[in-house]
Amino acid sequence: MTLKLNAEDKALLSGDAGEGAALAMRILAAFSEAIGAETLLPISGAHIDGCLYHGAANVDFVERLLEGNARVRVPTTLNVGSLDLIHPEIMRISTEDASPHKRLMVAHEALGCLPSFTCAPYQTLFRPRFGDQVAWGESNAIVFANSVIGARTNRYGDFIDLCCAITGKAPAWGLHLDQNRRGQLLYTLKGFPTSIEPTDALFTAVGLIIGKKSGERIPVIDGLPAPRDEDQLKALGASAAASGAVGLFHIVGVTPEAPSIEAAFQGLPPEETFEITPADVETALRHLSTVADGAPIVAVCLGTPHFSRPEWERLLSCLSEVRPGRNIPIYVNTGRATLEGLEKDGLLAGMDGFGLQPVADTCTYVTSILQDLKGVIMTNSGKWAYYAPGNLGCEVSFGTIADCVQSAALGRVARGAI
Amino acid sequence: MIKAGRFYAEGAAKGTAVVLSEPLSFYGGVDSETGKIIDHAHPELGRCITGSVLVMPGGRGSSSSSSVLAEIIRKGTGPVAIVLGAPDPIMVVASLVAESLYGLRCPIVVCNIAGISDGDEVDIDRAEDGGAEVHVQSVPANALS
Numbered sequence: 001m002t003l004k005l006n007a008e009d010k011a012l013l014s015g016d017a018g019e020g021a022a023l024a025m026r027i028l029a030a031f032s033e034a035i036g037a038e039t040l041l042p043i044s045g046a047h048i049d050g051c052l053y054h055g056a057a058n059v060d061f062v063e064r065l066l067e068g069n070a071r072v073r074v075p076t077t078l079n080v081g082s083l084d085l086i087h088p089e090i091m092r093i094s095t096e097d098a099s100p101h102k103r104l105m106v107a108h109e110a111l112g113c114l115p116s117f118t119c120a121p122y123q124t125l126f127r128p129r130f131g132d133q134v135a136w137g138e139s140n141a142i143v144f145a146n147s148v149i150g151a152r153t154n155r156y157g158d159f160i161d162l163c164c165a166i167t168g169k170a171p172a173w174g175l176h177l178d179q180n181r182r183g184q185l186l187y188t189l190k191g192f193p194t195s196i197e198p199t200d201a202l203f204t205a206v207g208l209i210i211g212k213k214s215g216e217r218i219p220v221i222d223g224l225p226a227p228r229d230e231d232q233l234k235a236l237g238a239s240a241a242a243s244g245a246v247g248l249f250h251i252v253g254v255t256p257e258a259p260s261i262e263a264a265f266q267g268l269p270p271e272e273t274f275e276i277t278p279a280d281v282e283t284a285l286r287h288l289s290t291v292a293d294g295a296p297i298v299a300v301c302l303g304t305p306h307f308s309r310p311e312w313e314r315l316l317s318c319l320s321e322v323r324p325g326r327n328i329p330i331y332v333n334t335g336r337a338t339l340e341g342l343e344k345d346g347l348l349a350g351m352d353g354f355g356l357q358p359v360a361d362t363c364t365y366v367t368s369i370l371q372d373l374k375g376v377i378m379t380n381s382g383k384w385a386y387y388a389p390g391n392l393g394c395e396v397s398f399g400t401i402a403d404c405v406q407s408a409a410l411g412r413v414a415r416g417a418i
Numbered sequence: 419m420i421k422a423g424r425f426y427a428e429g430a431a432k433g434t435a436v437v438l439s440e441p442l443s444f445y446g447g448v449d450s451e452t453g454k455i456i457d458h459a460h461p462e463l464g465r466c467i468t469g470s471v472l473v474m475p476g477g478r479g480s481s482s483s484s485s486v487l488a489e490i491i492r493k494g495t496g497p498v499a500i501v502l503g504a505p506d507p508i509m510v511v512a513s514l515v516a517e518s519l520y521g522l523r524c525p526i527v528v529c530n531i532a533g534i535s536d537g538d539e540v541d542i543d544r545a546e547d548g549g550a551e552v553h554v555q556s557v558p559a560n561a562l563s
Contacts, residue, residue: 027514034426034507054482055450055489060519137481157481159488159511 003033003171009040012167020070024166031160037171045074045128046165047121047145049137049157051081051108052366053101061159062107065166072112073168077121079138080306081105082367085117086336086360092368105361113165117361118335120234120306122149125337130256133176135164139241140234140305140383146248148233150256152176155247175248179266181257183250185214186270189223191277198225200400203232204382205284207239209276216245217271220264222252231308238305239382288385288398291376293413295397298375300355300404301364303333304384309341311401316347318402319354324409329355329371336360355408365391378404378413423501423529423550427513431499431525435538435554436470438462441478444486444512453495471540472497473531477506487512491524499525499542501534501552527552 005013012025032040050058082101083091091098109115116124121136122144128134128151136142136153145151154174156164164170174180187210189196196202203224210219219240227233233254240246250258258264302315315332324330339360342348348356364370365388370377376395379385385398397413407414439461442448447457453468477483487509490496500509505528513524525542527550534540534554541553 023518026518027511030426030510030514031507034505034510036505049481052482054445054485055492057488057492057515057519058485060492061488061515064519155481157508158484159515160481160484160507 003029003037004039005029009169018069020065020068021166023065023068024070024163027159028163028167028169031163032171032173035171035173037173039172040169041133041172041176042168043074043133043135043164043170045126045132045134046072046076046161047079047134047136047138047141048076048108048113048161048165049079050159050162051078051105051117053082053104056100059100059104059107062104062111062162065162066107066110070111070166072165074165075126076113076165077116077118077124077126078108078113079117079141080119080362080366081117082362084359084361084369086339087358090357090359090369111166116335116337118306118337119363120308120335123306123308123335123338133170135161135170137161140238142247143237143241143249144234146175147237147250147255148230155245181248182218182266182268183220183258183264184217184271185219186261186273187219187221187276188273190275192223196225198228198232200232200235200380201285202281203227203236204239205281206276207236208243208284208288208382208386209280210249211240211242211244211246213274214244214246216247218248218250219246220250220252220258220261220270222261224251224254226254229310231311234305235382239386242383242386285398288382288396290389290395291397291413293415295376296412297328297378297397297407298372299328299370299377300330300408301377301379301384302330302381302401302404303359304363304365304379304381307332307334307338309338312338312342312347315401315405316351318405319351319356322405322409324354324405326408326411327355328408328411329357330404330408331357331359331364331369333359333363376413378407380404419533419554421529421552421554422545423527423552425525425527425550426505426510427517427524427526428544429499429523429525430543431471431523432541433469433471433498435473435534435536435540436465436467437534437536438472438474441474441476443478443480443483444490445480445482448486448490450486450490450493450495453490467497468495470497471499471501471542473501473534474503475531476502476504477508481508483508484512484515488515491516491522492520496524499527501527501529501531501540503531504528
């Protein structure tokens with residue numbers, strides 16, 4: 001199979017739009033050839049996961065594109081970087097060490113990317129619509145765009161997402177195409193009460209379970225209750241993309257491409273079927289916590305993926321009610337735009353003294369922010385709980401937002417009503 | 419033995435084969451300072467891939483692997499070429515990035531990898547038809563001891 005480029009693609013390749021765009025097209029064409037795509041298709045937006053610093057090659061690449069006068073050709077948001085540029089004082093990294101990290105973030109802005117620095121671009125003004133072709137990086141954003149919105153993207157990553165943004169093209173392949181969005185595996189909830197309560201824990205657990213079993217195949221879930229809001233679908237997707245490589249899921253009766261089981265499977269039978277029982281949910285949740293309830297905690301980390309406005313409102317209402325006063329820090333990762341909105345509306349007023357520490361532009365599991373890693377950190381995020389013990393070497397306990405606030409007030413892992 | 423293959427990133431290279439029994443994810447799988455395999459779940463844990471012709475069935479894992487592969491090519495701790503059983507877009511991107519930034523080529527060839535053994539001397543060149551020619555020279559067992 002050989003890739004066919006059209007006149008516009010060939011013009012970019014031959015340098016008509018500058019050296020930078022030519023380089024981006026050269027890499028995109030080689031990538032497309034390697035996956036077996038036959039053509040490229042136009043995209044209407046991109047989300048770049050290129051601001052986390054892995055080494056000099058990352059900075060050199062973006063700066064080379066800049067020298068070649070490259071600019072992104074479609075509206076492009078940026079994923080988190082390694083630094084909180086809004087609250088530099090909370091970073092535990094020297095100015096010298098932070099310098100290449102900052103250069104990487106700034107260089108992306110110079111290419112015309114929007115300095116959103118959020119892993120939840122679907123919570124910004126640049127949320128795509130159903131059917132939009134986009135090129136997104138960041139696993140939770142990809143699975144959300146595909147599954148919850150019904151936009152179309154493959155799982156893009158380092159360098160290639162930026163090449164798509166600069167050329168305005170993506171390979172016509174994989175999840176961009178209708179026939180490849182068909183469900184492959186059926187997961188049915190079994191043994192639950194007739195009316196299941198849509199708890200945050202249920203959605204997180206189901207995400208972890210399907211992620212582990214599905215590989216890169218597309219799961220369809222039947223029997224889940226309607227979610228309280230899309231934050232629960234965000235949690236399901238983020239967990240599935242952390243424990244596995246899920247880029248698209250369907251929930252029968254909930255997500256846009258699954259009004260029925262038949263529609264989710266495009267009329268074909270599932271390749272395999274699985275049951276999810278209450279015991280499976282319990283096991284998945286138990287594995288998320290590395291300590292028993294009652295263990296003393298040193299911090300709370302919320303907002304992985306970045307906290308939405310509704311999540312903030314739930315947290316702030318819990319804080320006002322419980323008023324934790326032990327100085328146990330409550331870190332909340334969020335997008336700078338969400339944070340600005342909260343400040344503008346005065347919602348953070350009166351929260352001093354509860355240990356609240358907003359974190360923008362980055363995430364507490366990828367950067368040095370936490371003061372104390374020698375102890376238990378409580379989180380409401382399946383993704384954070386999945387990665388933090390390995391990334392940071394800390395102990396972790398998973399609970400709801402209310403559990404986390406209550407635990408911060410008591411100084412130990414506690415659950416249940418406030 | 420000469421194998422015909424296809425270039426996904428072009429170039430000529432020569433080196434000793436390090437044959438991996440399973441695909442390797444560079445991100446979290448290779449130490450960029452030493453070129454050693456650090457993925458504890460990988461059967462060839464501890465092997466050094468620096469300067470080798472890396473042979474494996476295909477790619478695996480995180481998209482951040484492109485950054486790590488480009489970085490080890492830059493530092494000189496990476497392989498001199500990669501021979502795969504099936505194409506891997508993540509490695510192709512890394513190789514092109516390293517070549518365009520630093521002029522360092524790490525050709526990527528896809529061919530039938532059966533019969534290439536660990537320690538074989540591998541010489542990769544461009545065939546007349548533009549395809550890849552992979553020359554594989556077995557080293558007699560007694561020469562290894």
